[in-house]
Amino acid sequence: MSKNQGLSRRAFLRNAGMTAVAGAVGTSTSRATPSASTPFERTADTVFDFDTPYSRIGTDCIKWDEQIAKFGKENVAVGMGIADMDFRAAPCIGKALAERCEHENWGYLQTPKSYIESIVAWNKRRYGLEIDPDTVVLSSGVHPALIAAIQTFSPPGSKVLLTTPSYNGFYSDLTYCRVTQEDSPMKRVDGRYSIDFEDLERRISHDTNTLILCNPQNPTGNFWSAEDLTRLGELCLERRVVVLADEIHCDFVMKGQKYTPFASLPNKRIVDNSLTFKAASKTFSLAAMKSAWFFSTNPDLLARVKVNHRADINTLGVVANRAALTEGDSWLDQLLPYIDGNHEFVEAYVREKMPLVRYTKAQGTYLAWLDVSQVVDKIGAKEKAAEASKTSPKPVTPEMIVQKWLAENAKVVMTPGAEYGTGGEGHMRMNLGTSRKMIELALNNMASALNKA
Ligand SMILES: Cc1ncc(COP(=O)(O)O)c(C=O)c1O
Numbered sequence: 001m002s003k004n005q006g007l008s009r010r011a012f013l014r015n016a017g018m019t020a021v022a023g024a025v026g027t028s029t030s031r032a033t034p035s036a037s038t039p040f041e042r043t044a045d046t047v048f049d050f051d052t053p054y055s056r057i058g059t060d061c062i063k064w065d066e067q068i069a070k071f072g073k074e075n076v077a078v079g080m081g082i083a084d085m086d087f088r089a090a091p092c093i094g095k096a097l098a099e100r101c102e103h104e105n106w107g108y109l110q111t112p113k114s115y116i117e118s119i120v121a122w123n124k125r126r127y128g129l130e131i132d133p134d135t136v137v138l139s140s141g142v143h144p145a146l147i148a149a150i151q152t153f154s155p156p157g158s159k160v161l162l163t164t165p166s167y168n169g170f171y172s173d174l175t176y177c178r179v180t181q182e183d184s185p186m187k188r189v190d191g192r193y194s195i196d197f198e199d200l201e202r203r204i205s206h207d208t209n210t211l212i213l214c215n216p217q218n219p220t221g222n223f224w225s226a227e228d229l230t231r232l233g234e235l236c237l238e239r240r241v242v243v244l245a246d247e248i249h250c251d252f253v254m255k256g257q258k259y260t261p262f263a264s265l266p267n268k269r270i271v272d273n274s275l276t277f278k279a280a281s282k283t284f285s286l287a288a289m290k291s292a293w294f295f296s297t298n299p300d301l302l303a304r305v306k307v308n309h310r311a312d313i314n315t316l317g318v319v320a321n322r323a324a325l326t327e328g329d330s331w332l333d334q335l336l337p338y339i340d341g342n343h344e345f346v347e348a349y350v351r352e353k354m355p356l357v358r359y360t361k362a363q364g365t366y367l368a369w370l371d372v373s374q375v376v377d378k379i380g381a382k383e384k385a386a387e388a389s390k391t392s393p394k395p396v397t398p399e400m401i402v403q404k405w406l407a408e409n410a411k412v413v414m415t416p417g418a419e420y421g422t423g424g425e426g427h428m429r430m431n432l433g434t435s436r437k438m439i440e441l442a443l444n445n446m447a448s449a450l451n452k453a
Pocket of ligand 1: 083140141142143144167169214218246248249279281287291292
């Protein structure tokens, strides 16, 4: 048997969860091991390189290619929009994919038990969270899973509660489900956000059946404490509002911060009133591999959502995600301080060299939520937006003007804050999931453009 045949057979068997009975399906005794010269081979003490910029241009990615198409190549030195990262993936992912690709059949896939086990083990190992494997439902993304949940509990025309500013993608899910957004703006003190519980309670009415909780919150980067989550959970339980806890960014915990899974709260009745939605897609930048999962301790809620949920799994998505969750700890453990350093770098830079911008370091996520309200004023973005709206089919926001201005003057593309609902005005979201050199380039460009404004 050639080395390649051996590899592909071995990978196939492992993917099928059959390694232990390899002999039973007629493998030869030859067991090829991947060559040490393959680019994916790394030892446990490997130092991963997050510092060397890694170009993604020309890979049809939204973060770079779509912005180049929109703003022009000359206006995109740094793409800092959509939430994925620029780094080379953890080597264990490429290795697992390469091995699987050697087996040249791509027919229908059963749900591999080993993938569910890797999800359960990851949550237990990293957060002490116990998840019953029988309650884990795979999905092709958090979006389709959330949509199924919203459609289950919130009929068209009813309201879904959010604490805002909140992830812009939730709004398109709500539109798809024909439900109405009910924004509860968070309070902001010294750059830190907190839930306005009085406001939240006031906004619950007879037709508010669900609340989307984002922990940590995209775009503000807030992690919610056990006390906050408990208070929110009690309120929702009392008012019969099901909590949909989106914890997709939970693995990005910055120095000194803590992720409290909603499902880990001690009050079982609160947890039973929720479903949790997660993925490894932010953690390991596997977004287009289309794999996520949800679970609940409440069999009734789970069964009802499953009826409305239709999502297929795909082979490469399973292989990549399983490898990441099984062997990716050391990569992530090195990435986290790097991202933390990125946040600190931006906070210090903005404080020292960008008087028109404010930034308070995020507690979680690789997203920086910049207060650019003074930039809005400086460049007359409100007036320009009002003027542009007269001829545009959709309203143009001042933040969209800031986005364009920054692309044209600093060659940096970020996401306009108004997309994130009430409270997003006067802000831009900057994605720090990239090398420090790119961040420095972006900040230098911005500082120089703002100085000239
Ligand atoms: C809070 C949050 N939820 C969900 C998603 C999208 O999840 P998926 O790609 O699994 O559908 C994102 C992507 O940015 C996100 O930030």
